[in-house]
Amino acid sequence: MKRISELWAPMTNPRLTFALAGIIFGLAGSAQSALAAPITINTALPISEDELILREQIVLINAGNEVIDRQQINALSIAGFGVNSRLSVFGVVPVTHIETETAGQSSRLTGLGDVMVFARHEIYAKDGIGKTTRIAPFAGVRLPTGRDGITDHSMDVFGGLIFTQATLDYNLGAQLSFDHSGTGRGFNRGDRAEFATTFQYRLHPQELSGQTQGFVFGVFETQLAISGDNRLDDIVMNDTGGVQLSFTPGLQYAAKRWIADVAVTVPVVDSREGPGPKMDYAVSAGWRVNF
DSSP, rough: OOHHHHHOOOTOHHHHHHHHHHHHHHSOOSSSOOOOOOOOGGGGOOOOOEEEEEEEEEEEEEEEEESEEEEEEEEEEEEEEEEESSEEEEEEEEEEEEEEETTTTEEEEEEEEEOOOEEEEEOEEETTTTTTEEEEEEEEOOOOOOOTTTTOOEEEEEEEEEEEEEESEEEEEEEEEEEEEEETTEEEOOOOOEEEEEEEEEOOOOOOTTOOOHHHHHEEEEEEEEEEEEETTTTETTTTTTEEEEEEEEEEEEEOOOOOEEEEEEEEEOOOOOOEEEEEEEEEEEEEEOO
């Protein structure tokens, strides 16, 4: 069975060629000025009135336990539009490829995942010299559009609150969110509360000037999640919920016309004791353009 390191080879793995080609052509596209942004928190993407954001992101996840070995590739297509100076709407369309090996038996599955749509409304804004601060709630729905084996066939709702602050040298943000899962075909995934943070610090150039063409940011993000146990036909599946904490360091290049980023997510705490695989690591790469 191929490992993630082998799958990251587009010349020998056509499944990734289409996704990597999208990144290459996306970086060449034209767009307006782009700002540094979170890597793992798509609800916090900065957007202005009448502005369109397109983002493509590939996430490679390696997970497993004593009996299951699982590799997963998620290709996320994200679009956002600034309806006015305060209201923005977003859509996320995922395509997933999963390879699983259990007791020497391998399986593969590729298909559409569950589409998400959500809106964000800014309720607080303060602009100062070299600094901006924003607070915005968001809410949305996850639709059961995915293929069997990828979706859990439930309609889920989610929402939360985002805080962001941007300066000439750094950007920081925090998000508190809650995800309530519906029931599909007798299965109910446990509700999930999450607190996430992001910090982007300008590494280059050290001094700003009129000749500056782009910026390199060091990024560090955290994700703390508490999830309830899953249920099947109203019977609790013990130890499927728990506490998860992960750290995500990354690099981001922000030019005047586009942004590209790479990051690695490393789990620090995972208290779940159920039979499902646990994440070993995740690697992401993406680009974003603002029209």
